[in-house]
Every structure is written in C-alpha cells, then in structure tokens.
Amino acid sequence: MPSKLPKPKVPGLLKGLGVTARTFAETVKPKKMGGGAATVQYPHEKESPPIRARGVIALREDNCTACMLCARSCPDWCIFIEAHKDLAPPRRAGGAPRKVNKLDRFDIDYALCMYCGICVEVCPFDALFWSPEYEYSEPKIADLLHDKTKLGEWMETVPEAPALEAGAEKKKGK
Amino acid sequence: MTDLADRQKLSYIAAQAADARLNVELETEGMTLNIGPQHPATHGTLRIIVRLDGEQVVWAEPSAGYMHRGYEKLTEVRTFPQVTALINRIDWLGSFANEVPFILAAEKLMEIEAPPRAQYIRTILFELSRIANVSLFLGDLGVQLGAVTPVFFAFRDREYVLNLIEAATGGRFHPNFDRIGGLKDDLPAGWLAETKQVMKRLRGFCDEIEDLLFGNEIFQSRLRGIGVIPADVAKQYGLSGANLRASGVDWDLRRDQNLPMAWDKADWKVITHPDGDSFARCWVRLQEVRESTKIVDQLCDSLPSGPIMAKVPRIIKVPEGEAWVSTENPLGEMGYYVVSKGDLGPFRVKIRSASFNNISIVPWVLRGVYVPDVISILASLYFILGDIDR
C-alpha cells in the first residue's frame, strides 16, 4: 500500500484552481507591469535568435577552394560542389599565373540538411558561416536547394562571433 | 515475488477467471484493442496490444519498431564526428545527454580526457537537457490524465532552457556540441548569469506543477497504488533511471560511476521513493528536476577557467579496441558499446537506450488494470519513441 502523504493545509483541489487563476491574472496584466503572455504574436513581432543559432549556412565564395572537405564530412551528403581549374593573375608582377579552383556549383539542399554544423567547422578557409536567419521556408521542396548566389546573399546576415564567458581561453581563428 | 500490490494480485486472478469464464460459460469474447501506433497517448508510434475484458486488461504487449531508424547500422558508415550529429536524435528531448556517453567511450579508447572546464560545461549542459526533458514529462503527464493546462506551463518554462542550450551550442534540439577531447566552443558571455536566473524560474515551475498536479487529490487517486513495481521485479526487468529509483533502489550512475564529469563536484542527493507506484515515479522525476537545477547552479558558480579542448589530432582515428560507457540519462541508463578497428568511424556501436528496457515491463505491469490506468502507467513509465526504436 502506498505510503502516507503529508496532509496539506489547503486542499490540493483549491490550490490547483489558484495556480490557474494566478496565471490568468498574470497574462491579463498589462505588459508594462511585467505581465503579458509568454508567447509572441509571430508575424507581427519576432523573437531574435541567439548569435550562435544555426539558422542557415552562408557561403563566402572567394574563400572557397572547392576542397570538398565539407561535402565529404556532411553526415547526409547534402552539399554538392562542382569546380574547374582556372588561371588567376599572378600575385607578383611578372610571375606565372596561379592555378585556382573556380566554383561552378555550390548547392546546399536544406531539405536534407540536419543543421549539425560539421561543414562549417571543418572548413579550413573560412568560407562557410552560420547565420541565425530562419525565414526561408518554401512552398516547393525543390526550392530549398540554395545555390551559391543565394548562399552568398546570406553572408550579409552573418553576425560577429559572441564574446566568451569569463575564464575562457582565447582561440585563434573563428 | 514480494510486495505485489493486493489490488493488482486480485485483479490478475479475476482477469484469469474472467478469461476462463468468457470462453466456457458465456461464450462471449473479450475485445482486442490496439492502443497505437497512432494514438494520442503514446507520444510517438508505439503500439500496445491489449486484450480487454470489459475495461480490464487481461493481457498486454508493446509492439515497438514503427519508427526504427537503424542508428546502430548508420553509425557504421559515418565518421566519429558525424556520429554525434546522428545520435543526439535518439532521445530527442534530452539530446545533449545522448552525445556524452558516446564521446566518453571514444575518449576512453583514445585515452584522452577533456580538460576540467569542458567537463564542467558538459555536466551543466547534460543537466540542462535533463531539465528540458523531464519538465516536458511533467506537463505531458497532465495531458495523459486529462489536465490541459500543465503542458503549456511545461512548454513555457522549457523554452527558457532551450534558449540557453541554443545560445551556448547553436542548436535548440540537436546541439551536436560535444567533441572528442572537449567541446566545440566556449560559452558566450553572460550565459552563466542567465542560467542561474532560469534555474530559479524552473524551481518556480516545479512548485507550480506540485500545486497544480501533485497536490491534486484527483491526481493522487489516479496514480497512487496503481502500477506498482516492486524493487526485485524492477531489477529483473532491467529498469533504470527514475523508474528504478521510485521502486526504492538507490542506484544512480551519476554518483556510482567514476566518469570524467563534474557531478562529484556538486552537492546533491539521489532521490528515491519506497512505493514503486505511478505516483512515486512521477514524484521522483519532479524532485530530480529540482536537484538538477541545484547541480547546475553550483557548477555555474565553480566553473574553472582554462581550455575546453584537449590536444586531439585534426583527423580523428580511434585506436583499435572496445569500450562501454553508460551514463544516467533523463530516461535512465544509456550506454554505448563502441568497437573500433582503428578507422575514421566506429566498426560497430551497440546502443543501450533506457526506454527500450523500461517498456519491457509493460506486459507485467499492465495485467489486470483498467484502460485509463494503462495510459497513466505508460505516462509514468515515461518513454520516448526515438529511444525505444532507435
């Protein structure tokens, strides 16, 4: 048989009514006085996600060397890269032209992406960044495939990395 | 078998008798009811086949596998960093806690240890995911019993915890923040102060739930003395976590194991309850949320400074060997048996998830109860479908 519970001073049934009544009063109370609902009326007002939020991946095309590290480390293989060799003007005057990889295609299929962030982490040339933007849903699933121009446009929304908590060791790079 | 609740014993005998009578005397038949795979009470796609005599359960069996995603096989074709991204989808409500035992197992094989600061942050995030997970359980419990309001309180206050996890890791549900040898990143500035505020809020949430649900006489009459699992039966069926502690077994892997985590640095106690009924299971979980908020508070205060990453090669190859690490996850004991052949990825990973073992007791505990109690017992056993089917 179950053990005895301590007898409450106020019957639990009344206490329960009290909790809901208190929440009711809190929600009805105007916002200025610290009341208001816990929810946000979405299209009219928006919550801002934290700086580190993994919303969408932005691509800085100039930095990308088509090394394929990101495409290979993606757990569900949603990054598609095609590139060709190109000649770039030499660094010093009179030098031989450099051979560089020129991106033809850099697609991320957000219908497949799991937002794990491994691609951003492995990129050795700082070409991929996280942006906290989240409003890019599409009526057609095929439109979730973002090509390199679209990924490049996200670069504008990439925030500065946040300051670290006290006691953290400074890291080099990103 | 000791301590079997009288009611349960009697109803089991009654059910047996009813079965015999049904077939011989009255030539009526019982009814087979499929609870699930699509049913509001199973939060996922668990199917429970129950054979009813009136509203009394004569026989019950869970039928899992409707959401099997084959994680054990998937891990075999992924590299170690990729596996962490996958496995935090096993128990999707407490996802960071899924990463920790796997990473610890890999670290054990590589014979490295995360620096103290990383251990502390890991423990904080681990406990935060426990709070996020169990607070949703407390709300969901209300829904299973027909109270509509608690679940909204749970979602409201869990949101603060998820915001914390998102601010630190970047992912609300699937942090993928744990790395072999440490963590991906350090905490952002101002995070610790906010965490302590949220912990205060969550203690308020626990009080609210206690007033709204646990103190409610209807709630108590629904859960007390129902679905009693004696300690020896619980052990035989391999229950773990709060389900086991509610049967009076003082067993908590956070305290009993010597893992490179920071639980031993905080002052907290393991909650047990002697009753073993549904109410005890829910009560233990509620108290555990309180204890977790205490752990987080203390660890935030004593967070050491230093690096968050040990020296790890850029391309991780885990040396050949086998390792088993299990931790006390929100749902119970979760462990990974990692076999490595020295490649980029594991050769084989055996996942021991808590819910799968916890629901194995369902046929035993559901005999002789009424249909409404089926729901409340399942709710109090607390399983997550991803954790059962993997």
Added chain:
Amino acid sequence: MIALAYWVQSLLRVLGGTVAVLLPAGTIVYLFLFKMMSFMQSRLGPMEAGPYGSLQLFAEVGKWLQKEDIAPERADKRIFRIAPLLVLVSTFLLVAVVPFGPDAYFTNFDAGVFYMLAVSSVSTLGILIAGWSSANKYSLLGGLRAAGQLIAYELPMVLSVLGVVIQAGTMNLQSIVMQQNAGSIFGWDGIGNPFILTQFVGFLIFMISVQAELTQTPFDMPIAESELVSGYMTEYSGFRFLIFFIAEFATAGVFALIASVLFLGGWGIPFSWFGWDSVGSIDNWMNVGGPLIMVTKMVVLSGIIMWVRFSYPRMREDQLQRFAWKVLVPLSLLNIMATAILKVVF
C-alpha cells in the same frame, strides 16, 4: 401583453430558442474556451480573426461546414447521422422551460423541473447510439462510459433539485424564481432569498452533477482524448462534429441558466427594491432586463465550470461511479431530509 397570431408566436419562439441555444454556446466558446483557457496557460489565444480573435468562432464554423461528411464504411449509417442531432435536440428541449423574464419564456408549465430532468437525459441516448453506430472500439467504449456516467449523475442531480422543490413547494420554474426574489431572510428582504443560501449543499451537488452531465474534466472520461482518442466523437467530422461541439457548449450554457434559476434567483432582482409584490406588478422592462441578468449569471456559472475543467486532471471511471453512489447520493438524500425537517419546523 400584445396578442399575437399563433404562427407569429411559434416563429418567435423558434427564433428565440435558437438564439437562446446558440448565444450561450458562442459566448462560452469565445470567452472561456478561446480566451480564458489561453490566459490560464499564459498565451493569448486566437488574435487574428477580428479584434482579439472575436470572429474566430465563425472561421471555425466555416471550416467545419466545408469539410466532407464522412461515415465509416461499417457504420450503421442512418443512426450514425441522426446521433448528433439527437444530442442537440435535448439542448433545445431543455431551453424551452427556462424562464428569462416575467413574460419572456417559451413555455411555462407546472411540471417544469420534472420535464427538465427528464429531457436532459435524451442526450445520453444520442451519445450512446453515436458510440455504438460508429463501428469503432474507442467510440463504443466512450459511448458506454458516457451512458454509465450520465445515468449515475442523473440521480444526485434529481435529488439535489428536490431540495429546492421541497423548499419552494412547486415544480414550476417561474414560481421558483418568484419565490426567491419575493422571499426574505428572517424578515430582511434586501436580497430576496436565493436558494443558494439555504440549499448550498444542493447547489454544490448540482454543479458537480452538471460537470459530469456535461462530460467536462474531471469527468470527461467519455471523450478522454488521451485514452479513447475522442470517445464517441472519434469518427465524426465536418458539420456533424460541429453539432456535437455546439451541443456540448450550448448544454453547458443551458445548465448554467437552470442552475441560476434554481439557486441564484433567475432573471429576477429582489422585488423589495421596486416594491413589487406579485407577477402582475412587475414592470415590463424586466422582459429585457431579465435575459441580460440571466446571461450574466450564466457567464459566471459556466466560467466556474470551465475554470474547473481547465485546472483538473480526469478521474477514473470506477472512481467516478464510486463518487456518485457513495458520496453524492447519500449527501443529497441527507440534504433532502434536512430540508424537509426544516421546512416543517419553520
């Protein structure tokens, strides 16, 4: 009273009845189901349709009307289609005896209380056949539970109303209202003599039984969405579900109206305020003021019903039966005895 042709009167009655059923249902759904519940859960509820979401209900009704009217393959189709109407009919029959003013009533006959208690169980029949004809195990369980529950709670309800009947000495609802407002408490007639004071136990039992009769939490086992999906309503969609929905909340409103008639003085205000002493001397404006007073009382009472609904978990079927037979029935019997004794003494 202006003499009207019979057909005009009938038309007015039908229109009035429709308003008296739909208006409380709409008020309750908007005020409590949409807004109060949301506030209690610290959210705002519907906000987009109309100012503060006040037109949300019309949007919902429109949505339901557009949906396909589906009947399960193996259902007993004719019965399946009739069932929701039968439930709604009980609400219309109930509202017929509720007096809204000195002359504003649909019908005024002496066995009002008796009739009211009788027709309130018509809905049980509707629910039972809805559960049976759906050819669904969950519906069947829900329907059977509903039948058991409604019958169990009919009894304490009848017995608690008996206390009022004994005290008033009549079964006519209009006379019960009159008595409360014309009465006095030990010679003081400032607030009349609402029966809630003398019949407080009866009032509590009546409200609990109403809660059960309406299948609201903590007595919502027939619907019990976490156990029986939606009970007897599982297979219904479209406008038949809408009818169930309207019936549920309209009945809540009508029962709140009846409770206010029986215990809170109904449409009246204490007669001593204006020096009225009989039906004939009541001013005519009470025919407009009365319904407003009734609606106010209904909102308060149904607010309490809904408040309890949003705060409590559900009981179990056997606990509910035990509560009805072992607590409520003896208590209401005691109440009747006490009332009878006091009636004789005073």
